Amino acid sequence: MENEEQNIITLIMAAGKGTRMKSNKSKLVQKIYDKELVKRVVELAEKIGSSEIITVVGYLREQIEAVLGDRVQYAFQEELLGTGHAVMQAERFLKGKKGKVVILYGDVPIIRPETLKNLINKSITAKEYATVLTAVYENPTGYGRIVRDEGGSIKAIVEEKDATPEEKEIKEINSGIYCFDIEALVEAIHEITPNNAQGEYYLTDVIRIMNDKGLKTGAMIVEDNTEILGVNDRIQLELLTKVLRTRINTMHMRNGVTIEDSNTTYIHDDVVIGMDTVIHPNTTIKGDVVIGENCEIGPNAYIREGCRIADNVKVGNFVELKKTTVDSGTKVPHFIYLGDCEVGKNTNIGCGTITCNYDGVNKNKTLIGDNCFIGSNVNLVAPVKIGNNSKIAAGSTITEDVPEDSLGIARQRQINKKGYYKK
Ligand code: UD1
Ligand code: MG
Secondary structure (H helix, E strand, C coil), rough: HHHHHHHEEEEEEEECCHHHHHHCCCCCHHHEECCCHHHHHHHHHHHHHCCEEEEECCCCCCHHHHHHHCEEEEEEEECCHHHHHHHHCCHHCCCCCCCCCEEEEECCCCHHHHHHHHHHHHHCCCCEEEEEEEEEECCCCCCCCCEEECCCEEEECHHHHHHHHHCCCEEEEEEEEEEEEEEHHHHHHCCCCCCCCCCCCCCHHHHHHHHHHHCEEEEEECCCCCCCCCCCCHHHHHHHHHHHHHHHHHHHCCCCCCEEEEEEEEEEECCCCCCCCECCCCCCECCCCCCCCEEECCCCCCECCCEEEECCCCEEEEEEEEEEEEEEEEEEEEEEEEEEEECCCCCCCCCCCECCCCCCCCEEEEEEEECCCECCEEEECEEEEECCCCEEECCCCEECCCCCCCEEEECCCCCCCCCCCCC
8 A cells, every 4th residue: 555545644742851952942953964853853754745744842842833833733742741641732633533643753853754654654554553663772771672472573662661671681672653543542542541660651551552452563673773863962963963974975975976085074965966076075065056967076165055066067175155056167176255156167266266245235146157267366246247258367356247258357556666675
């Protein structure tokens, strides 16, 4: 069965405090590669085709709502009485509906959408009322453990604080991510009681409750156990950023991009890079950026939002580009800032050239044609246009348009005062 045939609702748990972040901000609005953790989770929910996304908020809810707006619906959990209690707060969104509900955490932001699609598919094809995403960790401390029977079926999830010494030895853990049958979950949550070491309503109890009712439950082990890592402090924030960085860089290398040093190359989500392009070290490419084939980028290049770079372009060292289009064969080799700029084909931008694109109020455009030669240390005061086949003399501050096939020169003539130091 295809996912499309099933109604999928996603519920995101985001009421927790996150005190270990040591921050005035909600943990869920901390960022990885410029994007809030909770926003990443919402995008994940969108990618799996959720018909509705419900976010359970509590602590600093206004910060989360400011980021997500009306992209999701909100349930409010006033007191943090456990993950089962969090689901109870969202009951009105689930009651009377059919299909599957996927549970995600707002602070577990780097799961692959394919993993969730596989989880949903397994729950549909195996006809399970609950399917738990699990992982195997050498050190499972802190996680709920997956207790299976002799036949290998999941019997229950036991929290660390409630576990027997034998159960603590289990290395298969609960990720906290599940796919439930909506109606079965709504029924089961009313049977959860806080009779446990933490006095909390555990969502995990639903597995045992469903098993007792004879409703089939199951588990799916995630192959790459870094996907289900969560963020509790700034150290984990860095760790997840590294995991994501490696994943993105590996994807580009598999697609034919050379990355000389993945450890110092920061390519944010959604960047497109063509085959045979080489990325030198210490390069950051962020935002919505498309780079063509056979380009050379870096070292120490900074390519920001809205850039379009065609094939066979060189963007060299200490070059920053923002909302800039560079056509094929053009060289932007060193110490250059181009912002809000369009550059044609086979043009050379000299060392030290900058666009003066911001007048303090507005951002203005600079247009540079094909086959141009911009000398070193040129200031292009926008709005300004340089026609095709034109040259700009080094050291010029260009404030007026330069027509085609022309030389633009805007600098003081040099005066040599002979014998000046002999006087
Ligand atoms: C939970 C699971 C545990 C699993 C672990 C994975 C339960 C009882 N235990 O542990 O089996 O291994 O996740 O990380 O479910 N939250 C709320 N409201 C609450 C409580 C939590 O919104 O009342 C949110 C938190 O903000 C967080 C998520 O739910 O995003 C998980 O809560 P957390 O306390 O980190 O997980 P545990 O209960 O320790
Ligand atoms: Mg807890």
